[in-house]
Structures are given as structure tokens and as C-alpha cells.
Amino acid sequence: MEKELKGLEGLKELKSTASEGHASIILEFESGVDIDQAIIDAKDKVDRAKSELPDDADEPTVTEINLSTFPVLRVNLSGNVDFATLSRTAKNLQDAIEAVDGVLEAAISGDRDQQAQIIIRPEQLESYNLSLTDVANFVSGNNRLVAAGNLDTGASRFSLKVPGLLKTKEDILNLPIKAEGDQVVLLGDIATGELTFEDPSSYARVEGKRSITLAVSKRVGENIIETIEAVKAVIASESEQWPENLEYNLTGDKSTDIETSLNDLFNNVLAATLLVMIVIVWGSRYSQCSTGRFGDSRCFSIRYFVVGLARLHHQYGCLVCLDTQCRHAS
Structure with missing residues (x-):
């Protein structure tokens, strides 16, 4: 199977894992590759390799993994309440979250279906x-x-x-x-x-307590920060109707990482703009120093200070404010 898939056009990396009764291969393609065509080509390669598989092996499948649909927020419900209340609250919250614009789904884990x-x-x-x-x-x-x-x-x-x-x-x-x-x-x-619940197929725990987790995924192309803020507002509104012993916490908040990156980018742009302005001001002062008393130590000190400031920002990414003047001696 690997030998066939290695020949795919635009393939960047191939990773395979195998265990008893199961094997999987992950294909990563270069940016700009037509994914739809890549999936078709991969299916063709898999069909060619099927004849080499054991007779009792299941039919191999090819599935696209879209990182943009991965959960951007996880909502964990827990508390000293019976499981029926916890399950009912999670399903009601799921309906409320999935009604938010920009939300693709809110998948539940740790829940069990009711049965008689x-x-x-x-x-x-x-x-x-x-x-x-x-x-x-x-x-x-x-x-x-x-x-x-x-x-x-x-x-x-x-x-x-x-x-x-x-x-x-x-x-x-x-x-x-x-x-x-x-x-x-x-x-x-x-x-x-009596009414009870099915045997659990998945588990969720928060600080050792039984919980139910909702994994919120956004739609492709939607603003991640605005979507998560809208989801948080819905959760805060819904939580007012919950039992007192039922609580929630948020994990895997991707908007925090995005906001941090944006703040860093803003600071870097601001610092770069400030440095450009300093160089322009220094250039005009240097011109004055060249036509006046060029040997003035203050003109040289400004020159070396600006160069040192640029190196400091390049090395540490820090933001420095400068207010300096170069006056000619009268």
C-alpha cells in the first residue's frame, strides 16, 4: 500500500501506523494541490493495492481530514447531579450551540443513550x-x-x-x-x-468527576474569534437555567491563541513603524549635522543609539519608545 501511495503527485509526507487488526496511512500534500483530485488518485492507488491484502481484510477506505473542522472549543459539563440531568442538559446545550451562526457542530462525548x-x-x-x-x-x-x-x-x-x-x-x-x-x-x-442508560462507549472526566464534553467546530471560512465569543455568550445564558450543582469549564479555546498572535503581530508592526520613523528623523538630523558641525558628538551618539536600538528590537522583539533631539551648538 505504501509503495503505491508514494507515487502520488504533490505528496509531502506519508506516515503509517499498524497494530493488531488495524493499519492506517496519513498522507500530507503540498500547499496548492487540488485535494479533490488527490483523493481520487489516492483511491485509485488503494484499489490497485487491494489485491495484495489478506483475503479476510476489510475493505480499505480513503477519508479526507480537514483541519479547519477540528474543534475550536470544548465545553465540559460536570457536577453532583444524576446522569439523566447531565445528559439532558448537554443535549439542550448542543441544540443551542449548533444554532449559532458559524458553528458547524457540537459533538458530544461521554454521553449514553437511554434505554428500557x-x-x-x-x-x-x-x-x-x-x-x-x-x-x-x-x-x-x-x-x-x-x-x-x-x-x-x-x-x-x-x-x-x-x-x-x-x-x-x-x-x-x-x-x-x-x-x-x-x-x-x-x-x-x-x-x-426501569429506564436506564446503555453501557458507556466513551468516557469524559473533569478533575476526576464524571462529565460530558461538547467539542465545538466552526464552519470553514468563519471568524474563529467571533464564533467562539458567540458560543460563550450562549453558554452563559443557558447556564442560568441549570441546577446549582451543575457547572462547566472551557478548554481548548483556540481564540486565545489567535488573539495572542494578533497582539504580537500588532506590536511587531508598531515597533517596525516606530523604527522607520526614527530612521527618517535621524536621517534629517544627520543631514543637518553634515552641513553644520559634523563632528558634534551628539550627532554621532544618535547614530549609534538608533543602530543599537534596531539590533535590540531584532534580537528581543521589544518595543522601545525614543524621544531625542540633536541641536547645533550656537
Whole structure:
């Protein structure tokens, strides 16, 4: 695979990693390369190399990694609250953040989907002449959104759906399973149940406490500083409605790095402008010194001071203010 991919046009660097049951190759291209064409070429190279892979290997895939869509801010929710409250708050905050202009998505990690845990009592199941498969299919069939056709008003047309989703523990246990004459067998007659959460597939911790993290990514071309400021304003507004024990903190704030770089750039430009002005002033003074008393020590001192100042700024990047005069001796 590496031998085939090394021949790609515009390839800058190739990195590969391999472990038991998995291998990946990262390709970095030179600036200015047509990425769409590079992906097509890479897929062609992979297709050529597929014949060399083991027979039981999965189909290789080629995926573009766009650094501009990486998270620019992480919001960590934690506190002494039950997981249901933490999960519900994270999902509400996700909807609020993704409604902000410039935000691509707010991906949640550390969360788990809610599920119903139903424990069947075998003796009751047998007494009502029911099978476990019948009960499972019946519950699954009652927990779905049913399409009921369309409503045509003449001016417009709407699709109708009948919600049949089970949302609470009581909804589940009150499901009728079987009818025998005037007697209706409910799911609660043969089983017990409770709402719980799936087994975790990812974990998030803040200072050792369980948390849920939202990774905020911006849209390509959007202003990172303005986007993050808008997200922070939304978080501050939403947090006023949270329980007292629920708190948040922000990590991975890319706007801080951008602002620091901009401030450094501004200082460097300002320093360079000041040095240019000093050189211009020094040049005019030097002209006066050349037509007057050129041997005046003050004219030489200005000259050496400006040169020393320029070297100091070049070496340390510091900003120096100078106010000096060169007067002729009367």
C-alpha cells in the first residue's frame, strides 16, 4: 500500500501506523494541490493495492481530514447531579450551540443513550402461554413512529405521523400484551422494568468527576474569534437555567491563541513603524549635522543609539519608545 501511495503527485509526507487488526496511512500534500483530485488518485492507488491484502481484510477506505473542522472549543459539563440531568442538559446545550451562526457542530462525548431494561418473570410468562420472542416483538412494534399518509389542503400538503414512542416506565409496563376474554394481560403483569442508560462507549472526566464534553467546530471560512465569543455568550445564558450543582469549564479555546498572535503581530508592526520613523528623523538630523558641525558628538551618539536600538528590537522583539533631539551648538 505504501509503495503505491508514494507515487502520488504533490505528496509531502506519508506516515503509517499498524497494530493488531488495524493499519492506517496519513498522507500530507503540498500547499496548492487540488485535494479533490488527490483523493481520487489516492483511491485509485488503494484499489490497485487491494489485491495484495489478506483475503479476510476489510475493505480499505480513503477519508479526507480537514483541519479547519477540528474543534475550536470544548465545553465540559460536570457536577453532583444524576446522569439523566447531565445528559439532558448537554443535549439542550448542543441544540443551542449548533444554532449559532458559524458553528458547524457540537459533538458530544461521554454521553449514553437511554434505554428500557425489562426483566421478564419466566413463571408468569409460562402461565399466560407467552414466549419471550412474542413479548420482545410486541414491545418493539409499539415503540415506533407510524406514517399515517398525507393531508392535502389544496394549497399545501403535509405528511401525517402517529407517534407511538414509549417515553416513561409507565408507558412500557401498561402495554397490553394479550387479551383473554374480559381480562387484559399487561406487560407489568409478567415483567418489571426501569429506564436506564446503555453501557458507556466513551468516557469524559473533569478533575476526576464524571462529565460530558461538547467539542465545538466552526464552519470553514468563519471568524474563529467571533464564533467562539458567540458560543460563550450562549453558554452563559443557558447556564442560568441549570441546577446549582451543575457547572462547566472551557478548554481548548483556540481564540486565545489567535488573539495572542494578533497582539504580537500588532506590536511587531508598531515597533517596525516606530523604527522607520526614527530612521527618517535621524536621517534629517544627520543631514543637518553634515552641513553644520559634523563632528558634534551628539550627532554621532544618535547614530549609534538608533543602530543599537534596531539590533535590540531584532534580537528581543521589544518595543522601545525614543524621544531625542540633536541641536547645533550656537
